[in-house]
Amino acid sequence: MKSSSSTKSLLKMNRLKYGPEIIGGHFINGKMIRGENHFSSYNSSDYSDRVGTFPKAAVKEIELAVKSATAAFEVWRKTPAPVRGNAIGRLAVVLEREKESLAKIITREIGKPLKESLGEVQEAIDTAYFFQSEGRRLYGQTVPSELPNKELMTYRRPLGICLMITASNFPFAVPSWKIIPATLAGNTVIWKASEDAPGTALAFALCFQEAGFPEGVVNVVFGDGSVGEKLLSYVEKGKINKVSFTGSTAVGRKIGEVCGRALQIPSLELGGKNPLIIHKDADLDKAIPTAIVSSYGTGGQRCTSTGNIIIHKDIYKTFRTRFLEAMKKIKIGNPLLDKNVFYGPLIAERYLTHFLEHLKWGKKEGGSLLAGSGRITRQNPYPHFSGDPDKGWYVSPTLWEDVTIKMRLFQDEIFGPTVNLVKANNFDHAMELANGHAYGLSSAIFTENSHLMLTFKENIQAGMSSINNSTTGAEAHLPFGGTKASGNGTRESGIWVLDSYTRWHAVNVDLANHLQLAQMDVNYGKAKEPISFKDWVN
Ligand code: UN1
Numbered sequence: 001m002k003s004s005s006s007t008k009s010l011l012k013m014n015r016l017k018y019g020p021e022i023i024g025g026h027f028i029n030g031k032m033i034r035g036e037n038h039f040s041s042y043n044s045s046d047y048s049d050r051v052g053t054f055p056k057a058a059v060k061e062i063e064l065a066v067k068s069a070t071a072a073f074e075v076w077r078k079t080p081a082p083v084r085g086n087a088i089g090r091l092a093v094v095l096e097r098e099k100e101s102l103a104k105i106i107t108r109e110i111g112k113p114l115k116e117s118l119g120e121v122q123e124a125i126d127t128a129y130f131f132q133s134e135g136r137r138l139y140g141q142t143v144p145s146e147l148p149n150k151e152l153m154t155y156r157r158p159l160g161i162c163l164m165i166t167a168s169n170f171p172f173a174v175p176s177w178k179i180i181p182a183t184l185a186g187n188t189v190i191w192k193a194s195e196d197a198p199g200t201a202l203a204f205a206l207c208f209q210e211a212g213f214p215e216g217v218v219n220v221v222f223g224d225g226s227v228g229e230k231l232l233s234y235v236e237k238g239k240i241n242k243v244s245f246t247g248s249t250a251v252g253r254k255i256g257e258v259c260g261r262a263l264q265i266p267s268l269e270l271g272g273k274n275p276l277i278i279h280k281d282a283d284l285d286k287a288i289p290t291a292i293v294s295s296y297g298t299g300g301q302r303c304t305s306t307g308n309i310i311i312h313k314d315i316y317k318t319f320r321t322r323f324l325e326a327m328k329k330i331k332i333g334n335p336l337l338d339k340n341v342f343y344g345p346l347i348a349e350r351y352l353t354h355f356l357e358h359l360k361w362g363k364k365e366g367g368s369l370l371a372g373s374g375r376i377t378r379q380n381p382y383p384h385f386s387g388d389p390d391k392g393w394y395v396s397p398t399l400w401e402d403v404t405i406k407m408r409l410f411q412d413e414i415f416g417p418t419v420n421l422v423k424a425n426n427f428d429h430a431m432e433l434a435n436g437h438a439y440g441l442s443s444a445i446f447t448e449n450s451h452l453m454l455t456f457k458e459n460i461q462a463g464m465s466s467i468n469n470s471t472t473g474a475e476a477h478l479p480f481g482g483t484k485a486s487g488n489g490t491r492e493s494g495i496w497v498l499d500s501y502t503r504w505h506a507v508n509v510d511l512a513n514h515l516q517l518a519q520m521d522v523n524y525g526k527a528k529e530p531i532s533f534k535d536w537v538n
Pocket of ligand 1: 169170174246301302303304471472473474475
């Protein structure tokens, strides 16, 4: 199709403003495959800027990815773990060198502020440096045997071909949490990247290549959920040995069913409705800005974003006034044109639809809207906006009150810049509210009382908890994951993730010159006659 001269000049302008268009391809067996059935990835902050075009994987490319990951596994699993760690160390160096450029690609594609994108790349760098040395520490144990001349030991073995399916909100950090430890452990990877962030995924794949990962160890394919479903069928065929997924609870359940039938344990990192308790003794000078970041940072598009702020009734009014005051300073817009923007657009139109719907049903079920006017447009302006609101899915920060535990507003994850103020009568009531939803990902409390900190830690149903800090912002070497509807108990990051990408292999070596049987030929010894202390007394 020929583009008109005005489209051409717009493209040229955008190129100067944002960067060139990427002609993308799947990354399979170390090669780019342009493929067919192309789709476009647009700059979420400005839809007139096309980041690039990418193919949607067809069966033949999926087959090729499975084949190359399978062939590479035979070589990679035999590569000594410290050598695999070295490749990860080189990856860290590449990521450090390219940190700025990679962050700009992330911001261009999904619209989070550059500071956050830099943080995201840093999270991948931290992960790479952490696992570089794990290659020299992929310890097993030596275990004493109950028989003489016999040795027992354990080894971590890789699982095989790992399928990673990731979301668009952390298109770099979260894939790094999966791909880096999986490859360190000797597995090979097929990564089905988010269709909202294919440019970021391709850039990441090329970093693995530069770092000297052998061909076929990391393969990336593009496409929507239907490509993910096709890939999942290889679990049933016994050709994919592990699935790691970050996304919605609904999709996580489906993946869990497929993997369960194949007797596999997937890693599922799912939704959240994360509570932030503000006790009456909270330091509000810290709690208010933290609650703002926790609720509205990344436009609320983190699975760790705060969903309910649970405030002690004695300070409810003060908190409400000060929170509303702080909200007024939130700057929204195109983060590539203004670095002071607090949050950018919603990543995709489907998030906008979901967000706008919640405004309707939230009011209907009785929530009181304290702030928030829906989609920001030229007709429906927002006071601190940078850029052209009509070119992206921008929404204003939203605040609800009069929300009760049974309401959808209290229970449902919205995945946008919206939060509820919920009044608690006392600490116990606050805890009841904090646990009164289906999820259990992150959680936080503000209090100066160390006894309440302890009670909170011991009773909150969540995989992660912050004390006097945000529900967001987990560090790269602590276990990440949730309980209840937020996951299946698997963890990402730190040493804990290794359990998700390895299986234990128990080995015994019998060096005796005769047959000896455990449990049967063991000389356990026996106790002597019972001692009686009767004579020692009276
Ligand atoms: C996610 O939203 O899926 O803890 C991951 C945080 C980030 C990671 C969030 N480091 O908020």
